[in-house]
Amino acid sequence: MNLEKYDIETEVNSTYFEYISKGSQGSIFKVVKYTKIFEDQDIYNLGFGDKNLTTGELDDKVISNNGDTDKVLATVAATIHEFFNGFPNSIVYSKGSSLSRTRLYQINISKYIAEIESEFDVYGELKDTIERKRS
Amino acid sequence: MAVKSKEKQTSIKYNPALDRFKDMDLFPSKTQAEREHLKGRDIRKEIEDVINTERITKP
Numbered sequence: 506m507n508l509e510k511y512d513i514e515t516e517v518n519s520t521y522f523e524y525i526s527k528g529s530q531g532s533i534f535k536v537v538k539y540t541k542i543f544e545d546q547d548i549y550n551l552g553f554g555d556k557n558l559t560t561g562e563l564d565d566k567v568i569s570n571n572g573d574t575d576k577v578l579a580t581v582a583a584t585i586h587e588f589f590n591g592f593p594n595s596i597v598y599s600k601g602s603s604l605s606r607t608r609l610y611q612i613n614i615s616k617y618i619a620e621i622e623s624e625f626d627v628y629g630e631l632k633d634t635i636e637r638k639r640s
Numbered sequence: 641m642a643v644k645s646k647e648k649q650t651s652i653k654y655n656p657a658l659d660r661f662k663d664m665d666l667f668p669s670k671t672q673a674e675r676e677h678l679k680g681r682d683i684r685k686e687i688e689d690v691i692n693t694e695r696i697t698k699p
Contacts, residue, residue: 514655521661522652538666542675548683550674552667563666587652596683598674628687635686637694 508579511535515584519591520549522584523556528571534558535577537584539597547595549588553581554602565602578613582621589625614638 511524522537534556539549554565571577585597601607611629614621618638621627627638665671 510651512651512653514653514658516658516660516662517654517656518662521658521664521666523658536666538661538664540665540667540671542671542678546682546684548678550667550671552665552670554667565667565670583652596687598678598683600674602670626687628690633681635683635690637690 508582509576510580510583511576513580513584513587515587519584519587522587524580526569526571526573526577528569528573530569530571533569533571535580536563537581539588539592542598547592549592549595549597551581551585551597551599574609575613578610582617586624 511526513522513524515522520539524535526533526535536552536554536556538552540552542548542550552565554563555567555569556563569577588597589595599610601610614627615638618627622638628635629638630636
């Protein structure tokens with residue numbers, strides 16, 4: 506996807522990423538972390554939130570309103586790409602921290618589904634049932 | 641140590657100072673919520689079932 510993204514920094518395993526969102530509210534420090542959900546299965550939770558640089562606390566429920574949603578999500582998508590380079594056969598489970606956020610993710614995945622599908626198998630979950638996400 | 645480019649196209653740089661986060665669960669409540677939600681399920685098997693169903697129903 507040829508979308509504008511922020512510069513990202515990562516650690517050696519590419520499970521932790523950070524970048525700075527710059528928009529109408531100023532600079533906001535963002536963190537993306539892939540964490541194994543079960544020890545015996547390669548399923549990773551995609552955690553994503555803002556970092557308070559004063560307290561070090563992470564918040565995945567805050568609404569930043571920084572006016573750069575597309576760029577922020579494109580940057581998260583870039584981290585997925587990088588994560589799969591290191592963990593090619595794993596599954597990333599992504600769900601918003603609220604219903605509205607999950608809906609926002611669904612809308613953006615749908616918007617770019619044709620391009621995403623060319624590189625990844627994408628499945629959705631409806632009432633605890635896995636379904637293929639198709640363009 | 642200077643950062644080195646890990647993937648040029650997306651401007652992802654390796655920063656050794658961030659290695660301390662590699663084994664940390666930074667969003668433990670969300671991970672726990674997903675663990676509860678997916679408990680007892682075999683997601684890989686569910687995906688295989690979807691693929692097999694598509695194979696059967698494909699004209």
